[in-house]
Amino acid sequence: MTDSPSKAVYRRFVEEVINGGAVDVIPELFHPDYLDHSAPPGAGTGLTVYEQVAQIPKMFRGAFPDVHFTIESMVEEGDWIGTRVTGRGQHIGNTFMGVPPTGRRVVWTSFGMFRIKDGKIAEHYGQPDLLGLREQITQPPAPGSLDEIRAIVAKYVYATNTANFDAFDEFVVEDYVDHDPVPGQQPGREGLKNAYRAFLSAFPDIWFTFEDLIAQGDLVVGRGVIQGTHKGEFMGVPPSGKVLHWTGTRMFRVRDGKVAEGWINFDVMGLLQQMGVVPTPPAPDGPVAPSSKGLRGAPSTPAANEALMRRFIDEVWNKGNLDLADEVFHPAATSPSAPALPPGGAGVKVIASMFRSAFPDYWMTIDYLVADDEKVAARFSQGGTHRGDLFGIPPTGKTVKFTEMGILRVADGKVVESWYDVDMAGLMQQLGVGG
Amino acid sequence: MDSEQDRNKSAVVAMFEECWNKGNLGFAEEVLVGDFLDHPPRRLTAVPDRGRGALIDLVKAFRAGFSDFHVEMVHVAAERDLVYCLVRATGTHDGTFFGTPATGRRIDITGIHEFRVRNGRLAERWGLFNMMGLMQQIGAGPAGPGGAAHD
Numbered sequence: 001m002t003d004s005p006s007k008a009v010y011r012r013f014v015e016e017v018i019n020g021g022a023v024d025v026i027p028e029l030f031h032p033d034y035l036d037h038s039a040p041p042g043a044g045t046g047l048t049v050y051e052q053v054a055q056i057p058k059m060f061r062g063a064f065p066d067v068h069f070t071i072e073s074m075v076e077e078g079d080w081i082g083t084r085v086t087g088r089g090q091h092i093g094n095t096f097m098g099v100p101p102t103g104r105r106v107v108w109t110s111f112g113m114f115r116i117k118d119g120k121i122a123e124h125y126g127q128p129d130l131l132g133l134r135e136q137i138t139q140p141p142a143p144g145s146l147d148e149i150r151a152i153v154a155k156y157v158y159a160t161n162t163a164n165f166d167a168f169d170e171f172v173v174e175d176y177v178d179h180d181p182v183p184g185q186q187p188g189r190e191g192l193k194n195a196y197r198a199f200l201s202a203f204p205d206i207w208f209t210f211e212d213l214i215a216q217g218d219l220v221v222g223r224g225v226i227q228g229t230h231k232g233e234f235m236g237v238p239p240s241g242k243v244l245h246w247t248g249t250r251m252f253r254v255r256d257g258k259v260a261e262g263w264i265n266f267d268v269m270g271l272l273q274q275m276g277v278v279p280t281p282p283a284p285d286g287p288v289a290p291s292s293k294g295l296r297g298a299p300s301t302p303a304a305n306e307a308l309m310r311r312f313i314d315e316v317w318n319k320g321n322l323d324l325a326d327e328v329f330h331p332a333a334t335s336p337s338a339p340a341l342p343p344g345g346a347g348v349k350v351i352a353s354m355f356r357s358a359f360p361d362y363w364m365t366i367d368y369l370v371a372d373d374e375k376v377a378a379r380f381s382q383g384g385t386h387r388g389d390l391f392g393i394p395p396t397g398k399t400v401k402f403t404e405m406g407i408l409r410v411a412d413g414k415v416v417e418s419w420y421d422v423d424m425a426g427l428m429q430q431l432g433v434g435g
Numbered sequence: 436m437d438s439e440q441d442r443n444k445s446a447v448v449a450m451f452e453e454c455w456n457k458g459n460l461g462f463a464e465e466v467l468v469g470d471f472l473d474h475p476p477r478r479l480t481a482v483p484d485r486g487r488g489a490l491i492d493l494v495k496a497f498r499a500g501f502s503d504f505h506v507e508m509v510h511v512a513a514e515r516d517l518v519y520c521l522v523r524a525t526g527t528h529d530g531t532f533f534g535t536p537a538t539g540r541r542i543d544i545t546g547i548h549e550f551r552v553r554n555g556r557l558a559e560r561w562g563l564f565n566m567m568g569l570m571q572q573i574g575a576g577p578a579g580p581g582g583a584a585h586d
Binding site for chain 1: 440476509510512513514515517518519521545546547548549561562563564565566567570
């Protein structure tokens with residue numbers, strides 16, 4: 001069903017601004033005379049329309065980085081539309097309504113009445129269920145629950161973002177074990193604090209935005225987008241003054257209410273490229289598929305999602321049964337980690353055949369797996385003998401082994417979105433290239 | 436001649452006027468269908484009754500806390516079998532409201548409600564008053580999303 005022009009404007013606001021964070025489209029959707037009767041408490045006065053509207057996604061996405069609104073109902077009469085949406089998100093960003101991040105997954109309803117003028121939103125009344133939302137994030141997690149271990153990791157992330165490393169004593173064990181220490185990282189909790197301090201001295205404004213926390217058993221996986229201004233020496237590279245963005249996926253084991261072990265894969269190559277130390281590969285040409293972030297569907301079960309991941313790795317990556325990718329992936333699925341790949345199974349085939357032809361004896365194992373009803377994450381080991389061209393690197397004959405973290409988001413039984421952090425720096429070092 | 440949407444709007448306006456403003460709860464039996472379904476906000480999902488009783492109990496709770504509770508229609512929009520209304524509610528906190536004893540304070544809040552109408556009677560409701568604003572106006576509210584409590 002096609003929306004009327006007024007409903008289409010509202011839908012763009014939800015999908016592009018709230019769900020996508022695309023604040024640059026605000027002037028296309030909001031009238032210069034826009035009047036908000038329900039501005040968030042604490043909102044400044046004398047702001048431009050753009051600044052007023054931009055506060056909404058900033059507030060929600062800041063606290064709930066994966067926030068997603070689903071339009072449940074829309075009514076239009078004359079120049080007014082009424083709307084009801086369901087908001088969903090995980091509280092792993094900023095403090096919200098005075099509550100520091102809890103890791104809690106929340107669901108809330110919000111109503112709106114909008115007046116449309118000249119095809120743009122000119123007036124707004126909003127009624128989000130803020131009390132209901134607040135009740136969900138202030139409810140203490142049940143002891144031994146997944147909410148509890150997600151809450152511990154959310155506290156950990158918040159402490160790193162606020163550089164409150166002393167707080168680690170409360171939720172990290174003293175003999176903490178890091179399975180992927182950064183070069184020079186000392187053992188234990190003190191070594192971990194100092195590793196973060198080293199990042200902080202290189203990037204004084206560093207901020208880890210965790211877009212999800214997936215928990216099962218005693219493991220929690222979190223995937224983050226990290227941003228910082230390169231103002232101090234990092235890995236021997238002098239400060240470039242540039243604002244750098246990179247991704248990382250973290251896994252923790254929580255024992256007796258404290259983080260006891262950690263694993264990480266982060267995009268060291270991307271960092272070195274942005275610092276200008278390693279050449280940046282040319283940007284791929286051709287169209288980029290639209291993001292599949294909005295693809296939603298029925299959740300699955302942790303067991304079904306685990307089975308899906310195991311089948312995908314075994315068949316596609318280990319056995320080379322590439323056509324199975326078309327069955328496992330939704331045709332419009334994209335990966336924010338590789339946005340230039342074609343969508344769906346086609347993109348998976350490109351990358352799998354590239355690695356499998358570079359390493360004819362290619363193998364991949366799932367070392368850890370963490371599944372919930374919407375996502376499945378895994379830590380992989382993989383390797384092989386380099387006998388074919390890889391990213392333009394001619395065969396070296398070297399045998400390599402490197403790690404990776406991957407996350408699949410599942411809806412209606414199909415993978416609709418996926419993320420990967422691969423130890424490319426480790427791979428390149430073993431091949432004797434760069435690093 | 437009135438359209439179906441005009442009649443649907445009239446049913447919603449009459450329900451607010453009779454039940455909420457006059458406390459005429461008997462009218463609820465008339466204007467709500469027998470299998471009326473209420474969709475309360477999440478915090479109230481512990482309320483076992485989702486039928487007519489849920490709405491009647493809500494009216495009773497508000498009128499017990501604010502004997503002069505008054506709902507005024509600000510804007511009503513209807514399409515298909517749905518009616519949305521933006522309302523302004525005012526009242527004096529002269530009774531106990533969800534555990535908060537009378538403070539004598541005046542409240543002035545907005546709310547948005549959505550109804551599905553079947554054969555001229557209300558069949559489903561979704562909706563919210565600005566409860567956080569209300570609790571803050573009677574001095575019992577938490578901080579807003581900006582961090583600081585406000586009046």
